[in-house]
Amino acid sequence: MTLVGTAATVVLLRDGADGLEVLLLERPRHTGTFAGAWVFPGGRVDPEDYAAAGSLPPDLRAEPRSPAEDVPAARIAGARETVEETGLVLEPDALVELSCWVPPLQAPKRLRTWFFLAPAPDGEIRLNPGELIDSAWLTPDAVLELHRGGKMLLVAPTFVTLTLLQQFPNAAAALAVAAAAAPETYSSRLLDGYEPDAVIAWHGDEEYPADGAGRPGRRHRLVMRGSDWRYERS
Template identity: 60%
Template sequence: MSELTGTAATVVLLRDSGAGPEVLLLERPTAGSFGGAWVFPGGRVDPEDRSGGAPEAAAARAAGVRETAEETGLVLRAGDLVPLSCWIPPENIPRRYQTWFFAAKAPAGDIRLNPGELLNHVWLQPADALDRHRNGLMQLVAPTWVTLHSLSNDSSADAALARISDAEPETFKTRPLTGYEPAAVLAWAGDEEYDAGTPSAAAGRPARHRLVMEKTLWRYERTS
């Protein structure tokens, strides 16, 4: 079992289009962290983000602002970031960053990618990004996929931000489940197999809070 390596931040940038809200996704090089995946802007908390002994959540907010500027050229204020979720990786991996996810309305301006760190960018509706992943055209990692899934039914960027602001940020402390091979299954609090004390859902259905990953056919299951 490994201790947490540190704290990181991810920023989900939203803008409106004629067809509905879009999010900004960035393509990582094949070498390095999340190699080949499309991710939201973000990165780890640096010492400069902890000025004045800022607590972890505040340091993550500062890192989100800084990383967004470094990776995209878009400048945000700390107050623009709305807490969305917190992700904690499984205990059996060597480098574990607790990552705070924030949502924000994208400011005006052109995207200027950080050379060498990013290959490409695209604005997509969340459902379109999930379709690309399913069809093998875009590689996503679990936190990105689940976040896109959560944004799929919002009618506008403002509606998404209002919904997120009204909710308590959820913590996803990830635990892999075994016995479902060849599918990979990740579970979180509220799943019957994650916590033996979780009662079954209504009508005797198993309590579920998991992501089932069968090649590129992924399925989010939640009964509450």
């Protein structure tokens, strides 16, 4: 199945009493994309976002093209979705590229999703009542513990992003490292033969297909059994 579009996700950061905090939003439990999951603000990049960025949408561009051509429009979409979902206003230029996520072939909806970090602006959170039912500012450690206890449902990109953010003491440190590094691409592949676990692998894992970079014993994967998830990276 081919990719059917591009999306943007914004990880809002602030400093709390216990260190770095992120904003998570709860999706309705019975309908919509990621039903019941706690996610970062974000959504699909619309044709209007490409127009505002001064570029053509993918279906009108000549091939081959670089996925990075979508980043200016994704920044605009990320800022737009953030204000639509939370009421918090961001400038697109405040978004710092973090990663790019490509769903596995088996996913029912395949959107290439750009993840950005951004410092949280001042303002009161006003949730879009049609799309969201709750919000919370929490440390990455706290979110992952709630997930393990079955009290917060996460999806794989959210889980991995939170795991990576655990290393930073404050928002400034996370933003500085992201700004100095090239965004990493996570092109996901589901591995067979690990039932009852579900295993997603990425570039560098020894079992990542058609890779060549994964030496024997190397790990870059997420192992999932119920709410007991482990991100393994050599």
